[in-house]
Amino acid sequence: MSSPREPIGVVGTGYVGLVSAAGFAELGNEVHCIDIDAGKIERLKAGEIPIYEPGLAEMVGRNRERMHFSTDIGDALRSARLLFVAVGTPPTYSGDADLSAVNAVVGTMPASDRHALVMKSTVPVGTGRDIKRLFAEQDKTGFRYVSCPEFLKEGSAIDDFIRPDRVVVGDDSDWAGDAVVDLYRPLLTAEHGGDGPGALVRTDIASAEMVKLAANAFLATKISFINEIANVCEETGADVIEVARGMGLDDRIGPKFLQAGVGFGGSCFPKDVMGLKQLAGNSGYHFQLLSAVIEVNELQKRRVIGKLHKHLGGTLVGRRIALLGLAFKPDTDDMRDATSLVLIARMQAAGATVSVYDPVAEDEARKLIRGVRFAGSALDAVVGADAAVLVTEWREFKDLDWSAVAAAMSGTTVIDGRNALDADAVKAAGLTYEGIGRS
Numbered sequence: 001m002s003s004p005r006e007p008i009g010v011v012g013t014g015y016v017g018l019v020s021a022a023g024f025a026e027l028g029n030e031v032h033c034i035d036i037d038a039g040k041i042e043r044l045k046a047g048e049i050p051i052y053e054p055g056l057a058e059m060v061g062r063n064r065e066r067m068h069f070s071t072d073i074g075d076a077l078r079s080a081r082l083l084f085v086a087v088g089t090p091p092t093y094s095g096d097a098d099l100s101a102v103n104a105v106v107g108t109m110p111a112s113d114r115h116a117l118v119m120k121s122t123v124p125v126g127t128g129r130d131i132k133r134l135f136a137e138q139d140k141t142g143f144r145y146v147s148c149p150e151f152l153k154e155g156s157a158i159d160d161f162i163r164p165d166r167v168v169v170g171d172d173s174d175w176a177g178d179a180v181v182d183l184y185r186p187l188l189t190a191e192h193g194g195d196g197p198g199a200l201v202r203t204d205i206a207s208a209e210m211v212k213l214a215a216n217a218f219l220a221t222k223i224s225f226i227n228e229i230a231n232v233c234e235e236t237g238a239d240v241i242e243v244a245r246g247m248g249l250d251d252r253i254g255p256k257f258l259q260a261g262v263g264f265g266g267s268c269f270p271k272d273v274m275g276l277k278q279l280a281g282n283s284g285y286h287f288q289l290l291s292a293v294i295e296v297n298e299l300q301k302r303r304v305i306g307k308l309h310k311h312l313g314g315t316l317v318g319r320r321i322a323l324l325g326l327a328f329k330p331d332t333d334d335m336r337d338a339t340s341l342v343l344i345a346r347m348q349a350a351g352a353t354v355s356v357y358d359p360v361a362e363d364e365a366r367k368l369i370r371g372v373r374f375a376g377s378a379l380d381a382v383v384g385a386d387a388a389v390l391v392t393e394w395r396e397f398k399d400l401d402w403s404a405v406a407a408a409m410s411g412t413t414v415i416d417g418r419n420a421l422d423a424d425a426v427k428a429a430g431l432t433y434e435g436i437g438r439s
Contacts, residue, residue, distance in 0.1 A: 005029045008183070009076025009083040011105050013040060013069070015051055015157065015267070015334070016120050016150045017086030022056060023161035025063035027186060032068045032076040044069045052333040052360050055158040073108050077115065082179055084148070086120040091271050095278040097124050106131055113142030116176035120150050122212050122272060124279050128170070128205035144176035147205045149212035154266065155331030162187065164198040170208025177202065213279070216272040217290060222257040223264050224296040230260035230437020231303070240437030241419060260437045262391065262417035263300040265328035265337040270297075301342045304417060305350065307434055308387055311413040317351035320410065322385040324378055325392025326358035326365045333361040335368055339417075340391045344369055357381035359394055379408055386411035393420035402429035 007030035010021040021031045035041050040050055047064070049057045060067060068075070076083055087101035102121055109117065119128065128147050135143050147170035152160045167184045171177025181192075181200065188194035201211070230240040240260045248255030264270070273290055280287040305316075312319050328338040335341065340356070347354050348371055355373040358365060362374055375381035378397060382388050382405055390397055398420055406412070406429040414426050416435040426433040 007080045009080040010086060011083055012086035019152055019157045019161055022059040025066040026059055030066050032079050034070055034073050034076050038071050041069045041071050053157050054331055081114050082116055082118055084118045084120050089121050089123055091274055095274040097275050109143055111140045116144035116146055118146045118148050118180055120148060125206050125209040144174055146171045146176050146180050147208035148180055154334055155329060166199045166201055168201045168208050168211050170203050170205040213272050213276040216268050217276045219257050220264055220269040220273045221293050224293040226258045226260050227300045228296055233437040237439045239439050260419060262304050262339050263297040265339050267334060267336040270337040301339055304343060304415060305346050307415050312386055319352045319386045320384055321347050321352045321354050322381040322388040323356045324390045324397050325394055326356055327361035327392050330392055330394045333364045335361055335364045355381045379404055383408045385409050387413035389415040390417050393418040402426050406430050
């Protein structure tokens with residue numbers, strides 16, 4: 001008979017915190033979820049899930065008896081020795097991570113030799129060292145610290161938690177690190193006592209902190225690289241889809257993150273690339289490559305505006321543009337650093353009238369976007385449009401009736417910003433198709 005799983009605390013009920021809490025509850029842990037937002041806590045108590053993530057509402061519903069919600073961190077401290085920190089660390093104007101929420105959590109910790117903070121939030125390398133120093137200054141040397149970065153992808157976060165490719169634990173080789181590994185044990189490979197797919201990387205705290213930043217920066221670099229290749233393909237007549245297919249068959253490269261498009265966004269890549277670049281600069285090293293990755297990503301969005309100018313007679317003044325998709329990626333309502341925000345601002349500045357549609361992200365988008373028409377469907381969005389731009393590759397956009405789209409539009413231009421549409425179907429409807437990096 002397996003031993004009972006220990007209760008844990010999770011501070012922060014955003015994407016990372018709520019998914020992690022639900023995942024651990026699914027594994028059998030009692031989970032005490034803490035958040036300073038009293039309104040959010042009340043909604044969670046009532047069964048309302050404040051974010052869109054496929055499968056999350058169902059998982060929380062299955063485990064309601066194991067999940068406890070409160071604004072009082074003392075509820076977690078009394079019940080659990082491990083407190084997972086999953087609060088926001090947004091970028092400041094300088095590009096550094098804003099650690100005010102992390103520091104607020106650290107400041108509420110009591111002197112204790114039976115508790116540990118487990119850092120899920122993405123933080124700069126050296127944060128663990130600084131927190132341990134702060135604990136020492138406050139006579140809290142018994143309070144332990146573990147770095148356990150998250151690798152959840154929005155849109156597939158539930159599966160990523162249950163079937164991780166790796167679990168990274170950075171600690172001081174003490175009971176706290178052992179306890180975190182034990183929590184994840186069922187998800188690890190047989191080599192580590194589990195029956196899951198997850199490799200265990202147990203290392204020092206600074207290296208664990210760097211793993212998350214380096215992984216995201218590398219993936220962002222891969223995206224910017226294929227976007228540069230796409231731009232060269234447009235000049236030379238090559239097709240970036242075919243080029244990426246040939247590249248991806250090399251097992252040293254692989255096919256993932258070789259999809260050319262209008263650039264990356266979201267809560268992780270822009271912040272983590274900038275954060276690592278800033279961290280390097282603060283340490284005295286100029287990370288030239290990441291400067292180029294950031295620049296390419298910004299320029300890629302401008303190229304969409306250039307394509308519209310090309311097809312619409314050199315000006316967007318008085319033109320009607322429809323944007324299909326607002327979230328930074330499909331299967332999420334997350335609008336953080338979404339490409340759509342930049343495109344809308346530039347289209348409006350150029351004199352265009354913009355209509356938009358997203359099947360999930362409209363409520364979040366309304367908090368950030370002004371002066372656009374929010375449509376009730378994709379077909380409604382393109383009514384009277386001179387051009388349509390696919391920004392987020394939701395499944396329903398791939399399945400559109402392009403004859404109906406052509407009948408609704410005033411113009412014929414379709415810009416496929418994710419190379420996700422059937423180009424032949426679009427052209428067969430009498431529309432002009434242009435993708436990214438396609439001849």
